[in-house]
Amino acid sequence: MCTTIKTKFLGAAAVVALVGGTSFSALAGSGYGGPYGFGSPADPAAVAIIDIDVVPDGRGAPPGEGTYEQGKMVYAEQCSACHGDDMASPVKGTGAAPLRGGRGTLASEGPKKTVESYWPYASTLYDYVRRAMPFNAPGSLSNDDVYAVVAYVLGEGEVVDKGMTMNADALAAVEMPNRDGFVPDPRPDVHNYE
Numbered sequence: 001m002c003t004t005i006k007t008k009f010l011g012a013a014a015v016v017a018l019v020g021g022t023s024f025s026a027l028a029g030s031g032y033g034g035p036y037g038f039g040s041p042a043d044p045a046a047v048a049i050i051d052i053d054v055v056p057d058g059r060g061a062p063p064g065e066g067t068y069e070q071g072k073m074v075y076a077e078q079c080s081a082c083h084g085d086d087m088a089s090p091v092k093g094t095g096a097a098p099l100r101g102g103r104g105t106l107a108s109e110g111p112k113k114t115v116e117s118y119w120p121y122a123s124t125l126y127d128y129v130r131r132a133m134p135f136n137a138p139g140s141l142s143n144d145d146v147y148a149v150v151a152y153v154l155g156e157g158e159v160v161d162k163g164m165t166m167n168a169d170a171l172a173a174v175e176m177p178n179r180d181g182f183v184p185d186p187r188p189d190v191h192n193y194e
Ligand code: HEC
Pocket: 074, 075, 078, 079, 080, 081, 082, 083, 094, 095, 096, 097, 098, 099, 113, 114, 115, 125, 128, 129, 133, 134, 135, 136, 141, 149
């Protein structure tokens, strides 16, 4: 399925390149309309594959569940090679970040930003791991595996009870340690190029 999307993106890139080099009229006439006269309406099935965002109140979290114990195995097989056995000291040269530790350091001289110390919502952890990790095979984990590894990361960080089951409702209910550490920025947006 991912291959289809990649092909589509490549297709789009090729069209852009063509527009640069040849005449527009060669591409017109697909029947889609719009100002450029080419393209096609987005296919809902293709959109659904990439429409996977999970927001803080739990919207977008898929069905499924996982436990700390299951997550421990997922972590050992899929994550520890880069993030390290203890999650706090990533393997050098991989570019991976520590996933726990650093609580209480944010206002100090040496702030340590981790999932545990910095991220305000657990939904971001689910969303990020599902779309981007493992770094070498993003999108390869099942929804259950992602719930499980989230339970493990947050369990190790002592954010959630190690005996709990992580699922959509539980994810939305997690109180991250830095939940109230962000403040709204009241400055208006600046649009310099309109
Ligand atoms: C091949 C190495 C590799 C593997 C395997 C891997 N990661 Fe990562 N991870 C990375 C790298 C590199 C980054 C930083 C990516 C960036 O900054 O764009 C990262 C970043 C992260 C972050 C964001 C941390 C932060 O504070 O910014 C999380 C969370 C995470 N990984 C979780 C996981 C989980 C869970 C697994 C296993 C399912 C996993 N990773 C497997 C390399 C890896």
